Structure formats: structure tokens, C-alpha cells
Amino acid sequence: EAGVTQSPTHLIKTRGQQATLRCSPISGHTSVYWYQQALGLGLQFLLWYDEGEERNRGNFPPRFSGRQFPNYSSELNVNALELEDSALYLCASTNGGGHYEQYFGPGTRLTVT
Amino acid sequence: GENVEQHPSTLSVQEGDSAVIKCTYSDSASNYFPWYKQELGKRPQLIIDIRSNVGEKKDQRIAVTLNKTAKHFSLHITETQPEDSAVYFCAATYGNQFYFGTGTSLTVIP
Numbered sequence: 449e450a451g452v453t454q455s456p457t458h459l460i461k462t463r464g465q466q467a468t469l470r471c472s473p474i475s476g477h478t479s480v481y482w483y484q485q486a487l488g489l490g491l492q493f494l495l496w497y498d499e500g501e502e503r504n505r506g507n508f509p510p511r512f513s514g515r516q517f518p519n520y521s522s523e524l525n526v527n528a529l530e531l532e533d534s535a536l537y538l539c540a541s542t543n544g545g546g547h548y549e550q551y552f553g554p555g556t557r558l559t560v561t
Numbered sequence: 562g563e564n565v566e567q568h569p570s571t572l573s574v575q576e577g578d579s580a581v582i583k584c585t586y587s588d589s590a591s592n593y594f595p596w597y598k599q600e601l602g603k604r605p606q607l608i609i610d611i612r613s614n615v616g617e618k619k620d621q622r623i624a625v626t627l628n629k630t631a632k633h634f635s636l637h638i639t640e641t642q643p644e645d646s647a648v649y650f651c652a653a654t655y656g657n658q659f660y661f662g663t664g665t666s667l668t669v670i671p
Contacts, residue, residue, distance in 0.1 A: 479657055481659065483661075489663070489664075490650065490661060490662065490663040490664040491605070491650060491661040491664075493659070493660070493661070496657065496658065498657060503657065504658060538604065538605070542657070549595060549607045549610065550595070550607070550659060552597075552604040552605045552606070553604060554603075554604050555604060
């Protein structure tokens with residue numbers, strides 16, 4: 449069984465630009481979660497998608513947005529990049545329901561210069 | 562919403578000693594409590610979990626205890642080994658919403 453995949457592995461952008469990060473969940477998983485992990489810090493919840501709909505978002509500004517496609521893959525967009533957006537962005541997928549393990553992808557390292 | 566607090570933020574133990582990490586949560590509706598281990602440069606991976614209808618669960622050197630009344634749960638690692646060095650995250654979940662603690666950086670000194 450293929451795991452959660454994310455692309456690209458690394459992304460370097462300049463301040464003010466836009467970044468697009470992609471995530472493919474495990475086959476059969478319908479929920480995708482996005483987290484930001486800044487250096488030395490914990491997992492900050494960004495967004496949760498399930499069955500194509502945004503179900504919840506964390507305490508982040510609107511320039512963080514995303515979507516989930518019919519095949520359950522997901523995209524995270526960050527507009528008007530700021531230096532403090534530099535972080536590891538992790539996505540995770542579950543088979544739905546709060547009793548199921550979240551499987552994490554390897555992450556995308558975003559660097560904003 | 563749920564608020565999960567995790568302590569300590571850093572922990573150093575001698576190889577062979579035990580390590581304990583504690584988490585508290587605020588929402589009594591939370592009913593699933595996983596623990597994740599994140600080694601340096603790697604993705605978080607589930608190491609053990611417990612559901613609200615269970616008080617304790619063990620898996621070899623790792624155990625988790627849950628006190629629903631006090632709303633806290635703990636990770637216990639016995640006979641620690643250098644490969645246990647990592648960041649550990651607890652989480653409390655209700656429905657499909659996961660709330661993570663801030664992480665504990667565990668260092669096992671050989």
C-alpha cells in the first residue's frame with residue numbers, strides 16, 4: 449500500500465510570491481489534514497478536508513487556503529508569502545472517523561527568502 | 562475547541578531509565594488519544610493509541626494510561642534506548658478533528 453505522498457519535497461520562494469503544495473492520501477482515505485511545523489515547534493493545524501469540502505481551519509490568515517479534488521488529493525495554497533511562512537508543511541490522511549490513525553506524508557519544506 | 566497541553570517540552574534520561582510524558586485535554590467529548598513519534602527529519606508516526614473506554618494499553622516497552630475524570634493521559638517508555646530519542650506528540654480527537662500537543666523532545670543518553 450502506497451503511503452501519503454507530498455510534492456514538492458522542497459520549495460524556495462521569495463516574499464510576496466505564491467506557493468502551491470500538493471498531497472495525495474492513501475488510497476481509500478477521504479480526509480486530508482494540513483499542518484505547519486515551524487523549526488523547533490509543534491504541529492499547528494491548518495486545514496481539514498473531507499469528501500471535497502473544507503471541514504475546519506486553524507488559526508491562520510485567509511491567505512492560507514486549499515482544496516480537495518474528487519480523487520481526494522489536496523492542494524494547499526499560500527498567497528503573499530511572508531518570511532515566517534518558512535516551515536515544514538505536513539499533510540496527513542485518515543479513513544474518516546475520529547478513531548482512525550492519521551498517516552503523515554514526508555512533508556514539503558517551504559523556504560521564503 | 563479542544564486544548565491539549567503537553568509536558569515536559571524537553572526530557573533527557575539515561576539509557577535504561579524510564580521516561581514519562583504527560584498530556585492534558587479540555588474537552589470531555591474527546592475519545593481517541595494517539596501518540597506520535599517524529600525522528601529527526603522524518604514524518605510523525607503512530608506508536609500507540611488509546612480509546613476512551615480503556616484505561617491502559619501496553620506494547621512492549623511503551624504504555625499509555627488515560628484518566629478520563631482528570632482529563633489527562635501519559636506515555637510511559639521503559640528501558641529507554643538511544644533510538645527512542647525523538648520528538649513525541651500527543652493528540653486528543655473528537656470526531657474527525659485532531660488536536661496535537663506541542664511536543665516533547667526526548668534525548669536518551671547512552
